[in-house]
Amino acid sequence: MPRPRWSPAPQQLMILQDLYRKGMRNPTSSQVQKITDHLSLYDGKIQCKNVFYWFQNHKARDRQKLRKELLHKMQKNPSDDDDDFPAPHQPQITTPNNSSNILDYNFPANFPPNLHTLYPHSPSILAEGKDTSSAQMMNNNIENVDFSKQCVIENGMIRTSVQGWFLMMTDIGPNSIPCCSNRPLGTLELFPIKATGIKE
Amino acid sequence: MPRPRWSPAPQQLMILQDLYRKGMRNPTSSQVQKITDHLSLYDGKIQCKNVFYWFQNHKARDRQKLRKELLHKMQKNPSDDDDDFPAPHQPQITTPNNSSNILDYNFPANFPPNLHTLYPHSPSILAEGKDTSSAQMMNNNIENVDFSKQCVIENGMIRTSVQGWFLMMTDIGPNSIPCCSNRPLGTLELFPIKATGIKE
DNA sequence: TAAGTATGAATGAAAG
DNA sequence: CTTTCATTCATACTTA
Numbered sequence: 001m002p003r004p005r006w007s008p009a010p011q012q013l014m015i016l017q018d019l020y021r022k023g024m025r026n027p028t029s030s031q032v033q034k035i036t037d038h039l040s041l042y043d044g045k046i047q048c049k050n051v052f053y054w055f056q057n058h059k060a061r062d063r064q065k066l067r068k069e070l071l072h073k074m075q076k077n078p079s080d081d082d083d084d085f086p087a088p089h090q091p092q093i094t095t096p097n098n099s100s101n102i103l104d105y106n107f108p109a110n111f112p113p114n115l116h117t118l119y120p121h122s123p124s125i126l127a128e129g130k131d132t133s134s135a136q137m138m139n140n141n142i143e144n145v146d147f148s149k150q151c152v153i154e155n156g157m158i159r160t161s162v163q164g165w166f167l168m169m170t171d172i173g174p175n176s177i178p179c180c181s182n183r184p185l186g187t188l189e190l191f192p193i194k195a196t197g198i199k200e
Numbered sequence: 201m202p203r204p205r206w207s208p209a210p211q212q213l214m215i216l217q218d219l220y221r222k223g224m225r226n227p228t229s230s231q232v233q234k235i236t237d238h239l240s241l242y243d244g245k246i247q248c249k250n251v252f253y254w255f256q257n258h259k260a261r262d263r264q265k266l267r268k269e270l271l272h273k274m275q276k277n278p279s280d281d282d283d284d285f286p287a288p289h290q291p292q293i294t295t296p297n298n299s300s301n302i303l304d305y306n307f308p309a310n311f312p313p314n315l316h317t318l319y320p321h322s323p324s325i326l327a328e329g330k331d332t333s334s335a336q337m338m339n340n341n342i343e344n345v346d347f348s349k350q351c352v353i354e355n356g357m358i359r360t361s362v363q364g365w366f367l368m369m370t371d372i373g374p375n376s377i378p379c380c381s382n383r384p385l386g387t388l389e390l391f392p393i394k395a396t397g398i399k400e
Numbered sequence: 401t402a403a404g405t406a407t408g409a410a411t412g413a414a415a416g
Numbered sequence: 417c418t419t420t421c422a423t424t425c426a427t428a429c430t431t432a
Contacts, residue, residue: 052335
């Protein structure tokens with residue numbers, strides 16, 4: 001008997017959207033736990049995986065949409081490729097808020113992400129491989145299989161190190177932005193109050 | 201309209217699951233090669249990297265699931281435990297094939313991994329000093345547990361810092377890694393299917 | 401109801 | 417290895 005999939009209640013959706021709007025992209029386990037706990041006030045059947053998937057999907061589709069718009073823009077103004085990007089996002093460092101409400105979540109300094117993170121492709125290189133490395137062989141086609149038709153993904157496990165310009169903007173990791181990652185979560189009460197004043 | 205990403209055929213999936221169930225976790229390059237070669241009988245478009253990634257993901261998510269279940273049982277009653285992250289599959293013992301094919305794989309001596317493999321430092325569940333990524337678990341968070349040392353030993357995988365990253369997997373031979381060398385390699389002839397001497 | 405869409409869920413691929 | 421990204425599947429919902 002497959003349980004019907006979770007569907008966020010309006011209140012839950014508002015909270016999630018607000019958190020997302022505030023910059024939350026990859027909530028940590030504790031955050032997911034607390035969010036789930038809080039959202040369960042509105043829907044007892046919510047699970048952590050729902051919150052997790054919600055952020056995954058929302059982020060992915062937001063990015064997808066952005067990518068599509070960008071592509072569309074670049075098709076119209078091909079000459080403006082580089083200038084088409086908005087000005088480099090200024091790191092909006094918000095003052096670390098030590099409020100216990102999770103709705104006071106402050107987005108990290110590197111938010112929103114630069115568009116370069118959407119296409120962080122680097123030219124692949126070939127590398128010498130040892131026959132005992134299974135990872136190394138991944139871009140080797142087996143002999144009796146022909147992949148000439150499709151666009152074979154040739155960049156295997158080896159990538160160049162030219163990544164300084166896009167690595168710095170990778171997102172909100174637990175160990176990236178100190179002001180947002182090392183909160184004393186053990187004593188933090190993320191949902192002390194009911195979510196009020198949230199706008200849609 | 202090329203299919204951009206490989207999707208295992210049911211037969212392939214059964215074979216992979218069976219190998220995994222038998223204890224295969226980090227197949228060596230030759231093993232991946234043999235598996236890929238064999239699975240290509242069911243899907244000509246399979247590549248070595250597909251097999252490699254399958255094991256990587258399956259292992260990671262299986263481990264993740266184990267972690268969650270363990271924490272669940274240690275935190276609360278497992279009475280109502282249908283929530284949270286789903287189990288991708290349940291190990292179901294199938295009739296072992298005694299022919300000289302893939303199913304003859306014998307799992308290593310250190311399999312299955314006990315809980316110490318997952319928590320080598322006797323995790324204190326309630327510790328909340330550090331945030332873990334939400335992808336790791338959906339319901340509970342564990343404190344930081346460092347597997348790196350053990351993983352290097354156990355998997356024989358190292359990382360170089362040159363040119364991005366690089367995976368090197370040492371082949372577990374009869375005289376390589378002591379803790380994993382008890383594998384009966386003599387019966388590891390996974391795919392002696394081809395009657396014609398291909399090579400070697 | 402069929403077609404199209406929005407989105408929860410899952411997983412292959414890859415980055416870190 | 418862990419974590420994240422991209423793609424796809426599955427299904428509830430919307431629309432004509």
